[in-house]
Amino acid sequence: MNLALFDLDNTLLDGDSDHAWGQFLCDQGVVDAGEYKARNDEFYAHYKAGTLDINAFLDFVLAPLATRSREELRELHDRFMNDVVFNMVNPLGQALVRWHVEQGDLCAIVTATNAFVTEPIVRYHFHVPHLIATVPAIENGRFTGKARGTPSFREGKIERVSAWLESMAMDFSSFEKTWFYSDSANDIPLLEKVNSPVAVDPCVALRLRAETVGWPIISLRDRDEDGAGSGIILQA
Template identity: 80%
Template sequence: MNLALFDLDNTLLDGDSDHAWGQFLCDKGVVDPVEFKARNDAFYEQYKAGTLQINEFLDFVLAPLASRSREELMILHDEFMNDVAFGMVNEMGKQLVNWHLAQGDLCAIVTATNAFVTERIVRYYFHVPHLIATVPALDNGQFTGKARGTPAFREGKVTRVNAWLESMALDLGCFEKSWFYSDSLNDVPLLEVVSDPVVVDPDAGLRLRAETLGWPIISLRGRDEEGAGEGIILKA
């Protein structure tokens, strides 16, 4: 059995679901459309620059969950799925996931975006059985606005993947091959511990790291007419 791990935002999705959810809340008038948008955009730029302070960001992004009932949030999320997330799903990303599933690989999506936003995206659009995401804390069924446990961000992704595997009496050494697909320099810690790191439409920092280390670089954005289910190899 082999292991296939996938980043979600800007890898399997054309865009960032965390940022898109924040913009959706602005558009719906759930949050202040000026102040919240400004902070949402600023945090996203910090993420792309590799300077994001994850706990500060989580306090911001999870706060709206604590101000609404679960019923209200699910209605909003239904709209988000139909109006926003559906249009972000990358068809070549789906093909890549399906190829690994068809091989019988153990598959999981590993994302810093919280599980409330991502769980149904993963389940409905990619049919991946396992999600490793940042967990929003609950108290008597109500979101508290805080995160629980280790956020699935940078080194936290490695911690969370190892804990998930350990819960099944496994570790990375149990697999002949282990892949991780990602676009972001923030994901270097997990890319470094799998046997087969694969860089997908990378940001500038990750592209430089991949070229230096000889990691494969692929595109899931149709940049080459010879693309196949495993992605388009741009640089081996």
């Protein structure tokens, strides 16, 4: 059995669900659109530049969850799935995950985006039973607006994946082949941890790193007339 790990935003999805959720809250009037959009865009720019303060960002992005009941949030997320996420789902990303599942690999999606936003996406669109995401804290049945435990971000992804594997009496060395697919330079720590890193439609910094060290670079967005992705090589 091999291990296959996947980043979600801008890797399996054509877009960033975390940033899109913030824009959705603005569009729905849940937050003050002018102020919230500006800060949402600013945090996203820092993420792409590799300068994100993850704790400040989580305080910002999780705060609206504390202002609504779980039922209200479920209704909002249902609309988000229908109105926004549906158009972000990449069929080639789905095919990549499905290939690994059919190979019998242990699969997990590993994302910095919080589990409230991502769990329904992973469950409905990618059918992966294991999600490693930043965890929103809950007290008395309501979100607190804070994160719990280590955020699934940069080196935190290694810590979280290692803890997940340890819970099953395994570690990275338990597998002959360990894959990680990502678009972001923020994921270089986990890409360096596995023995089969793959850069997927990478940002400039990750493309440079991949070209320097010889990591495969593939695209799930450049589709030919048959819908196949350029550069995709699937082999056990």
